[in-house]
Amino acid sequence: MxxxxxxxxxxxxxxxxxxxxxxxxxxxxxxxxxxxxxxxxxxxxxxxxxxxxxxxxxxxxxxxxxxxxxxxxxxxxxxxxxxxxxxxxxxxxxxxxxxxxxxxxxxxxxxxxAPLPVDAPTATFQFFSQGEWDHLVENGGRIGELSARAGADEELEKVRVQIAEMRDKTKARLGRKFELLLGQKHSYAELNDDLVQRYVCMGDDFEDMEEEDQQGQFADITKSADLYLKADxxxxxxxxxxxxxxxxxxxxxxxxxxxxxxxxxxxxxxxxxxxxxxxxxxxxxxxxxxxxxxxxxxxxxxxxxxxxxxxxxxxxxxxxxxxxxxxxxxxxxxxxxxxxxxxxxxxxxxxxxxxxxxxxxxxxxxxxxxxxxxxxxxxxxxxxxxxxxxxxxxxxSERIAEGPGAEVLSASRKRALNLVGGVRASNSMVSMRLDGEQAQVMPPHELMRHLETLETDNLKYLNDRLDIVFQQFGSRVDQSHKRFLDRALESLLQHLENNGEDEVWQYSPDGLRMLLRTSYQVMRRNVASACDQVFNSAAQDLADTYRSAFGVQVENFAITPPASPEIPAPVQLGKTIALDLQTSWWKGWWKRRKGYRAFASGFYDLIEAETAPIVDELKVRQAEDIRGMAERELRDFLAEQRGFLTDISEKSSVNVDDLEDIFGITAQQEREELFDYIFEELSDNVPAEA
Known part of the structure; x- marks a missing residue:
């Protein structure tokens, strides 16, 4: 062309x-x-x-x-x-x-x-909660919080004036409904352009308009929108x-x-x-x-x-x-x-x-x-x-297919392999009984007690290992935090000695972020190692249970442990803190200090208060989230296997005539061949390290 x-x-x-x-x-x-x-x-x-x-x-x-x-x-x-x-x-x-x-x-x-139930909404809008709104309008949001902590009264007043203006406009627009709307969610069966405009796009001219037609009517207080649509x-x-x-x-x-x-x-x-x-x-x-x-x-x-x-x-x-x-x-x-x-x-x-x-x-x-x-x-x-x-x-497409997509396929194939193993073990039990063999079976109540003990022991094993990992991580994070504060304070004192109080001092917090990021990466590897060890141990315990509970020897039988959970990136480290903002309020903070001691104590308190939430986020919330992910993975794995074992236990006591009606006898060879085919199909696509 x-x-x-x-x-x-x-x-x-x-x-x-x-x-x-x-x-x-x-x-x-x-x-x-x-x-x-x-x-x-x-x-x-x-x-x-x-x-x-x-x-x-x-x-x-x-x-x-x-x-x-x-x-x-x-x-x-x-x-x-x-x-x-x-x-x-x-x-x-x-x-x-x-x-x-x-x-x-x-x-x-x-x-x-996204596959949706027939009656599911195609548009959902979530409003800010009362607490989130109060943090913005009463404290000036993140900037107001930072300015108040630094004693930057002039900056804080500017923030308050602008926020008050927004608050008044919002209340005028929404009237008495305003307080009731906070924390609520609006859902709609059909998505259209007017709906999106009302919740996402901010409009300013609301005079002489019908309420249902107001563009941007709820935009001030809308926190998130979830829209469901087809993309062929x-x-x-x-x-x-x-x-x-x-x-x-x-x-x-x-x-x-x-x-x-x-x-x-x-x-x-x-x-x-x-x-x-x-x-x-x-x-x-x-x-x-x-x-x-x-x-x-x-x-x-x-x-x-x-x-x-x-x-x-x-x-x-x-x-x-x-x-x-x-x-x-x-x-x-x-x-x-x-x-x-x-x-x-x-x-x-x-x-x-x-x-x-x-x-x-x-x-x-x-x-x-x-x-x-x-x-x-x-x-x-x-x-x-x-x-x-x-x-x-x-x-x-490349990143999805090679990253989360590959992980989902691998995890699903592992679970499918375990499903095949469980079905095959159940099938072997049926074959033995149809052939007239007597199976030595663990009584159902004893099996359930054994599985409960197995779950309790492995969850304890997991949490004990994670306790060690998170204690080491917390200690390393605290040390990095303290070293950063000590170095920054030393740099401030040297600046004051060399340049006096008239020249504004600057100091980058990137060093702290790098130290914390490195600690997080070490923790991530240690969590993966702990999970792999515990999950493998649980899989071996379950394989032993199959043999001890039913005495069934099944070809190509093994329990494949799940993969350790994917740990999210520490994006909270990107949060802006006082030292990132070399603007007028920082200069104002500087000019209000008198004497080296006031600089030193004021700076230390300010930066410690600014960085402490980031440190706590990593040590507490992130650690809790990661522990929860690992526990859910283990619990789901054990629950799935409990279902397989319970199914085999039930078939061990079903009347032989009923088994013949359910499974038949002549198709057994075909079933074995299909088992082999499915096992090979799945095994070929599961990584060797699994």
């Missing part, structure tokens, strides 16, 4: 969400979905062999596979075009409002292709989580974004080509520095607004990588350049809608980036390719 044909409309009238070219870049996800489908078919074969108990367990496993919804969190600055990019990715250019009031702090989760181009469930920009005055969005990142394994950072990474983006760098580099993708948006993207993009790339290296950001993250504007133009019915300056930039970028592979593309498909969205989806 000639370059001048790019902006000519070619009569493409397919609805946006159904454009065939939207599948570009999703090949790895399609391959992953095929693997899931194959595993579901294998589980259906297990059902044929195992009766109602196997059907129940296989059905539960199939349901979990179908419910798997990898989550991708989109973060970035305000005005980076992040929301427009999300809209393009789902083929709905007008779905989410891109121009929202800076107050809006809604995390919007788009659940694509995407072959499986997927969640795109659009977060508010992080560079707001009150840092109310920072914790919201941190929580969203904690719930996702993959993060897309959206930057504007005009500003790439500036000092305003240091908060972004701090957040993504705590996520594995492989799981961070940087999408540089709005290249359609560059005068010469062919020459400017390499310069921007070098600048971003250098800034990340200078500020301890992710090492060599994947960078993709594109334009959400072009993507949404490609989804439109007429390419001639593109503005002339953007068209010129597109020609320039096409000359620099297109290759022979794009020669046969139609106009819309070519624009879609130039937008960078296919490259973004390709990067996401």
């Amino acid at each position: 000639k370059m001048e044909e790019l902006t000519k409309g070619d009569g493409y009238k397919v609805p946006a969400a159904h454009h065939p070219f939207m599948r570009l870049g999703l090949e790895k996800l399609e391959a992953f979905h095929d693997e899931v489908t194959d595993l579901e078919a294998t589980l259906a074969d297990v059902v044929k062999l195992g009766g109602s108990e196997a059907e129940k367990k296989a059905g539960k496993l199939i349901k979990q596979l179908r419910m798997f919804e990898p989550s991708i969190t989109m973060i970035g600055q305000i005005k980076s075009g992040k929301t427009s990019l999300v809209n393009a990715m789902v083929g709905r250019p007008d779905l989410l409002p891109a121009d929202v009031n800076p107050w809006t702090s809604v995390v919007t989760s788009l659940h694509l292709n 181009a995407i072959p499986m469930p997927l969640c795109l989580r659009d977060t508010p920009g992080v560079n707001d005055t009150f840092m109310m969005r920072e914790q919201i974004t941190i929580n969203a990142l904690r719930d996702s394994r993959i993060c897309v950072v959206v930057l504007s080509a005009h500003q790439a990474l500036t000092s305003m983006d240091m908060g972004l760098i701090r957040l993504i520095a705590n996520v594995k580099s492989r799981e961070v993708i940087i999408f540089v948006n709005r290249i359609d607004e560059l005068s010469n993207p062919g020459e400017q993009v390499p310069e921007i790339r070098d600048s971003i990588l250098q800034t990340l290296a200078d500020n301890n950001g992710p090492e060599q993250p994947e960078l993709i350049f594109g334009s959400a504007y072009w993507a949404n133009i490609a989804l439109s019915e007429n390419l001639n809608d593109i503005v002339s300056e953007s068209a010129e930039a597109m020609f320039n970028w096409a000359e620099a980036s297109l290759d022979a592979d794009t020669a046969g593309m139609e106009s819309n498909e070519l624009v879609w390719h130039l937008s960078g969205v296919p490259q973004l989806y390709r990067a996401l």
Whole structure:
């Protein structure tokens, strides 16, 4: 195709969400979905062999596979075009409002292709709780809290004035319902644009409008939105989580974004080509520095607004990588350049809608980036390719398939292997009895008592091991925290001795973050090691139970232990603290100190109070969450095996004539052959270290 044909409309009238070219870049996800489908078919074969108990367990496993919804969190600055990019990715250019009031702090989760019950809502909006609202309006949110702690009265008063203005507008808009709405949730059966505008987009002109038509009516108090929609181009469930920009005055969005990142394994950072990474983006760098580099993708948006993207993009790339290296950001993250504007133009019915300056930039970028592979593309498909969205989806597909997707498949195959083992052991018991052999069986009450003891012992074993890991982690974190405070205080005193009190002192807290991150990584490895040891021990205990309880020798029989839980990244380390904010209030704090002792004690108290919540988050909440994940994994594993063993116990006492009616006799050889086939099919796809 000639370059001048790019902006000519070619009569493409397919609805946006159904454009065939939207599948570009999703090949790895399609391959992953095929693997899931194959595993579901294998589980259906297990059902044929195992009766109602196997059907129940296989059905539960199939349901979990179908419910798997990898989550991708989109973060970035305000005005980076992040929301427009999300809209393009789902083929709905007008779905989410891109121009929202800076107050809006809604995390919007788009659940694509999620399997829902018939009567489930397709849109749910959660409001801030009373406590969350009070923290903002009474204490000034995070900035107010920090300013009050530092004694920055002038800054605190500015915060209070702005928040009071927002509070008054909100109460005027919502009236007496305001207090009742906090902490509530609104759900709707059908999703439409007016609904999204009412909860997500902030409007200011509410005069002479009917209440049900008010744009942005609830936007001030909406904390999160969950929207469920179909995306035909995407072959499986997927969640795109659009977060508010992080560079707001009150840092109310920072914790919201941190929580969203904690719930996702993959993060897309959206930057504007005009500003790439500036000092305003240091908060972004701090957040993504705590996520594995492989799981961070940087999408540089709005290249359609560059005068010469062919020459400017390499310069921007070098600048971003250098800034990340200078500020301890992710090492060599994947960078993709594109334009959400072009993507949404490609989804439109007429390419001639593109503005002339953007068209010129597109020609320039096409000359620099297109290759022979794009020669046969139609106009819309070519624009879609130039937008960078296919490259973004390709990067996401690879990370999903190789990361959480591979983990889910591995875990499901392990559980399927255990299901096959349990069904086969049950089948062997039936075969023995049909052949007239007498089986030595542990009495049911004794079996249950044995299994209860086994669960109690292994849970204690797990918690004892984790106690050691978390005690070591807590001690290491406390030491790192104290060393940081001591070094910072020493640096402050040296500054005062060398420069006096007139020159403002600065000190980066990045050293503390690095120490804590290293401690967390050590803890993560130790938790995995402890879980592997305990889970393997539990699996061996269960294998011994099969033999001692029933005396059945089964070919290819083993209990496969579950994998240790995936431990979330310590994204809380990216939280802004006082030393990150070298702004006017910090200078004000400095000028209010008189004498070295006042500086020393005031600084130590301030920074200790600022960093203590981060340290406690790692030592207490993260540790509790990790322990809970490990316990749930072990309990689920043991419960599943208890079901298998109970089933065998029941079949050991069923009348032989009834067994013949249930299983028959002549098909036994065929059953054994199918067992062997399924076992080999599953074993070939489970990693050797499992």
